[in-house]
Amino acid sequence: MVAVLSPIKLGQILNDEAGIRLLRARSAPIVISFLYNTFRKNNTQEIPYEVFRLALEDFLTEHVSEEETIESDIDEENIQLMDIASRVKTYAEDWFSEEKRYIFRYYNQNKEEMIRPSPSLIRVFSYIDNIIESDFISTDSSFNFILTQLRTLSENMNKDPESKIRELKEKIKELETEILEIETTGKVKTYDNRRIIEYLTDLKRKSRDMLGEFSQVEENFKEIMTQIAKKQASEDISKRMLLGYSLDLYRELNNSPQGQSFNGFWGYISTNSEDEITALSEEIISTIIENNIDYDASFLLNLRSSLFAAGNRVVEKNHILTDRMNRVMAQTNRTDRKGLDALYAKIKSKNAEILSNGSDFNDNNFIFIDDIKASLSFPLSKPLRAETEERTTSTILFEEKKDILSQIRALASEFKVDEKKLRDNIFSFSQENKIKTFTLKELTDRYPITKGLEEIVSYISVFRDYCTSVDISDTSTEEIKYLWNSDKYFCVTLPTITIHI
Incomplete structure (x- = not known):
């Protein structure tokens, strides 16, 4: 409606x-x-x-x-x-x-x-593009897009098994006919230049619109943070009410069609190591050059990296919003602690008053339960404090000629490093340089190590979990520079580590 x-x-x-x-x-x-x-x-x-x-x-x-x-x-x-x-x-x-x-x-x-x-x-910009490109109306590609969407909806809304089987058999028959025609004639039907340019123009418009939508999603997260900040500055709202308000806004955005659509996109583009978009774009550009088609398709070169960068800004805004809600929760806990401390002080004061008056306690003041072991819990017997990171160390022996990588990964559990950020660095580096194979040194030169040896170890752990393969050289080494105590740089010499994503 x-x-x-x-x-x-x-x-x-x-x-x-x-x-x-x-x-x-x-x-x-x-x-x-x-x-x-x-x-x-x-x-x-x-x-x-x-x-x-x-x-x-x-x-x-x-x-x-x-x-x-x-x-x-x-x-x-x-x-x-x-x-x-x-x-x-x-x-x-x-x-x-x-x-x-x-x-x-x-x-x-x-x-x-x-x-x-x-x-x-x-x-x-989109409005201006439509005016500038008004002499080229992509009727054919737009109609095919509408037709494809209708067919996709129909196919995926039909729950009748027999109807689905008929559709699949028809597709198989069409594919077999096409294969036979190619085998007979030795020729493949392709789009003419007009249709290629028309589809490319439509693709450019849709990709630009998509980037604009991401920018709007990012702005929506920023608006939520602004609303939370205004509520937080108000004296008429409690911390609990603020937290509830923040969670409601956050949940509303994530559960909206806009939020769910973005989550589906980001789940694909942030984990698809095959990089299908770039591979297809490079193939299309090569065909355009080979056939001397007069069209500037350079936007395809940075299509995936542009989509990834725009999506990553939305994710970063999401992280900032989550961090702000965590701070609200921490403030709520501190407020609760103050209330409990005041209650304890009041109880102690009352006990001291009773004892100072010489009052005797008799059996009528208590309830006795025989033959039952009471299940007691004293969650407040220890002070409520923000959890601090406790570092522990242990000795890990590296056996010669064994699986060095798995032994190095064992060090990762010793410390706390944000592996999500490391994973983002890996895929961002790959997109920026349009490569799928690179070394740990090349990566850390672009994203310097700031948390000491534990960050280097965590990188190796992330490589093993999220990359296609990891090679550790037996003959060459590389020096990894890292910052320690915010003012001193150190170097550690490691076997050359090459990753493939």
Whole structure:
């Protein structure tokens, strides 16, 4: 059922949508032109702030006459008297301000200051794409997409076994007919250039839309954290009520169709070591080049890495949200402890008062149970404290010519390291460099070791659990550098460890 769009609701959308506010601005042509060329044209989801700033300086140098429209949209005195570097900084800060939110500024896991377009700006990009590409209507591919979806729905909603068997037999018959035709003629039917370009154009649009949807999911998590922070600052809500409120919001988002759809995607792309998307993309690009098809399919080169990076930002926001809820729970526990301490003090005070008055306790004050062993539990006999990591050490002997890898992995249980983060580093490194085989040294040069030897050991454990194979050289070694005590670097020499994912 399609919801009715009231004038009030539409007015709220128009006021809240950053992209629409930008389209209304006098500076829209020059601002959108720069942002579109920076992100959309280059198939870039994020860029370092320094690169963004230099690009804007170059752009304004080439469009001096249009810059006046940007100045008119900014409430800044004497901006004409600033040098270009200062003006660029002022423009950027205005665009990612809470009032406009055209772009977002944040720090990545390497603590680099980054810039990326907001979900609303991505929707503006899609609108512009549809206008620019309006001369190429992909009717054929769109119709086939609709037909395929209808067939898929019909096949997967039909619970009748006999009907399902008939469908499968028809597919087998069609495949056998196709095989026979190929064997007879020696030729394979393929799409002509028109259909190839049409499908590629449709694929580009859908992949861009998908990236925009991920950006919106990330923004939804951020909105939940904002709501939790506002509730946390309120004196009218207890810690328990805040925790319940946080869990309800978190559960609502994860159980929504949007959240379930993302979880299904992330489950595939984060664990699919075969990297089917990249393999198919490379095959398609090779065919385009071989057949001299006039189409820029470069977006396929970074398709999987772009999807993975966008999805990973959503996962990181999820982790931040989980961490915030954990802190709320910890605060709740501390509040409970204070209440219990006050109750203990009151009981002790009452006991002291009774004893100081010389009161005698007789049998009438107690209940006696014969021949029954009471099951007693004193969970509060020890102070309630946050659990601290207790390090223990043990000696593990490495037998020569034995399974060295399994012996090294035994060290992993000695310490606590976030293996999820290590696993993400492995797959991110593979995607960034478009390789499936690399060494531990290459990986740790990109993602430096910061938790000492235990992190190195944990990496080896993760290799064994999540990679296709691990090779330990008998002839070569490599030096792994790691940081210890936050200020000293050390090196450990290991056999060269090569992983395949």
